[in-house]
Amino acid sequence: MTKPVIVLKFGGSVLRGEESVASAVSEIYRYVRQGSAVVAVVSAFHGETDRLLRHAATYGAAQRGRATPYLVALGETRSAALLALAAERVGLQTRLRPPHEIGLRAGGDRHDASPVDVDADRLRRDLDEADVVVVPGFVAVGEHGETVLLGRGGTDLSAVFLAARLGARVRLLKDVDGVYDRDPAHNRAGARPFARITWAEAERLAHPLVQDKAVRLAAAAELPIEVAALGAAYETVIGPDTAVRIAAPPTGEPLRVALLGCGVVGGGVLERLLDDPERFEPVSVLVRDVGRRAWHRAGGLFTDEVEALASADADVLVDTGCGLEPSSDLIEAYLARGAAVVSANKQAVNAGRIRFAAAIEAGGGRLLHSAAVGGGAPFLEAAARCRPDGVAVIEGVVNGTCNFVLERLAEGLTLEAAVHAATRAGFAEADPSADLEGRDAAAKLELLAHAAAPDAAFVFKGADVLDASVVTPSQGRLKQVARAQLGPDGWTGEVRLVALSDNDFLAGAEAEENRLRLTLADGREVHAAGKGAGRWPTVEAVMADLYDLRREARASVISRTAPRAKATAG
Known part of the structure; x- marks a missing residue:
């Protein structure tokens, strides 16, 4: 199935420094878990371009020199590489493509060039294989193979040009939440944000927030441009018509x-x-x-009393524990009082499904548990998206610990040594029995089956145990495969150790990676992959649920305070 593509532009106003990279990755992950492929077009960190231009100026009249674009381009190269590394860290399948690798060519003045061509097919091939392709903005290849710049604000132009050539949606992420009729920094109370604004009006009112050349290119291509803040639930759309919001959205x-x-x-x-x-x-x-956390900057927040957490004045409970208690009781209590719960605890979520549903019915709470399956790989979202098409078979390598151990066994390590290596790498709990006995994979399989067909019964047939008697095959790759098939009476699931051929999609899972294959009722297959164990991927999945809750809360406030937009001529 072909994924929709969105081009996200991250400017220097939101990339204030390396400390901002995690938030940018969360924005990318937001769209990946919605099922989109992402092209991330990246500016230099805040102030870096000016610093490099000043450096060039120390060599005389170098701001217009032939070598200046090469120096200035280092800013975008650095920020793009760091963003790509951070995306890989959370488990996103990532490609980094500088302009010369995708044939992004431009003509005109070397300091204010305009893009004319790109190898869109190369980008599409990357997007078929990866979650995100990171491209340095503001920079292109000139008519003679030299490095050229696209003018001030040129990363906007890079993003719009790529979106136009890919037939993709484009979203420019800024340090303000949209286009206003006047500068909100000088008159926040009097400034009115646009819900929509025409391309022609944007040329007049949106400069320098959005580069003029980018707006003109979008108008020529009839391409709407979204202008928004990181994590926002709303935006200004630069396109064919104009509407002004009644009031500026409240901060919340x-x-x-x-x-x-x-x-x-x-x-x-x-x-x-x-x-x-x-x-x-x-x-x-x-x-x-x-006592062990007295040094922590949040020292006053720590408690060892379950009742203190149960009675905390909180909108959301985040459960990163393992096992049933105290997680189950706390989840039920929060849901019953109308609060939200974000859980990475697959055992508690799976075992308590019926009681949690009753608590939600009684209190109106929300339960989100993306991190409970696949770590940073959005498997539950993929299964839910395929629900209308009908999922017939679920197959996956869904336990990163077991996959890591099996790879070490294939290298000749003993089981004890392989488990020790997984523990040192941060992929195994102190007691890895749930992983090795298939119980962890079975719990994830049931959650996936419920996401794909919520009303179908689930019967588990059993699991193979990974112990010292297991022998790795001489051909193929031994994997722990969780499999469920939907029949007339519901799902039938099992977890087996299977020797897969090298060209099998599931066999390609390496180390802590998880892979999922969904076979639809019409025979089509949907694949997903990502890191299934480790701190960074799981934290990102938890934060994605929290950001969703935050956006929903903001959208609710906005709908109450600004329920409609006022149309204007144009």
Whole structure:
């Protein structure tokens, strides 16, 4: 199935430095888990272009020199490479493509050129294989193979040009939440944001927020441009018509978050929450030993009392624990009082499905659990998207720990040594029995089956155990494969150790990677892949659920305070 493509432009106003890269990756992940392929077009970090131009100026009249574009391009090259590395870290299938690799060519003045061509087929091939293709903006290849620049704000132009050639949606991410009729920095109360604005009006009102050349190119291609802030639930659309919102969207209060667990994943989530105080406010963190965290910057939030977490004044409970208790009771209590729950705890979510549904019915809470399956790979979302087409078979390598161990066994390690290596790498719990016995994969398989067909019964037939008696095959690759098939009486599932041929999609899962294959009722296949274990992928999946809740809360406030847009001539 062909994925829709969105081009996201990250400018220097949102990439303030390396500390901003995680937020940019979260924005990419937002669209990947919705089922889109992403082209991320990246500016240099804030102030870097000016710094490089000043550096060039120390060599005389170098701001217009032939070598200046090569120096200035280093800013985009650096930020694009760091963004690609960060995307890979959370498990996104990533390609980094500088302009010369995709044939992005431009003509005209070397400091203010205009793009004329790109190898769109090369980009499409990358997008078929990857979640995100990262492209440095502002830079292209000139008529004679030299490096040229696309003028001030040229990353906007890069993004719009690529979107036009790919037939893709384009979203320019800025440090403001849209285009206003006047500068909101100088008159926030009087400034009115546009819901929509014509290309012609945007040339007059949106400069320098959006580059003029980019707007003119979009108008010629009849391509709408979305202008929005990172993580926003709304945007200004530059296109064929104009509408002004009644009032500027309110800022809103941060989501108050209670956190169960502060280990590898929970600790990562806590750091992300503390780094984003405009959106989130951690209010309580349940740990086993408060004294061990006296040094932490959130020291006053830690508690070892379950009741303290249960009674915390929080909008959301984040469960990064494992096992059934105290997770199950806390999840039920939060849902029953109308709060939201974000859980990475597959055992609790799976075992408590009926009681949690009753709590949601009674209290109106929300339960999100993307991180419970696949780590950073959005498998549950993929299964749910395929629901209208009918999923007939689910197959997957869904336990990163077991996959890592099997690879080490194939290299000649003993089982004990392979498990020890997985523990050192951060992929295995202190007790890995649930992974090796297939119980972890079975729980994930049931969650996937429920996402694909919620009303169908699920019967589990059994699992193979990975123990010292297992022998790796001389040909093919031994994998722990979870498989469920939908029949007249519902799902039948099992977890088996299977020798797969080298060209099987599932056989390609390496180390902690997870892979999923969904076979639809008409025989088509849908594939998904990503890192299924480790701190960074799981933290990203948890944060994605939290960002969704935050956007929903903002959208609710906006709909109450600005329920309609006022049309204007144009």
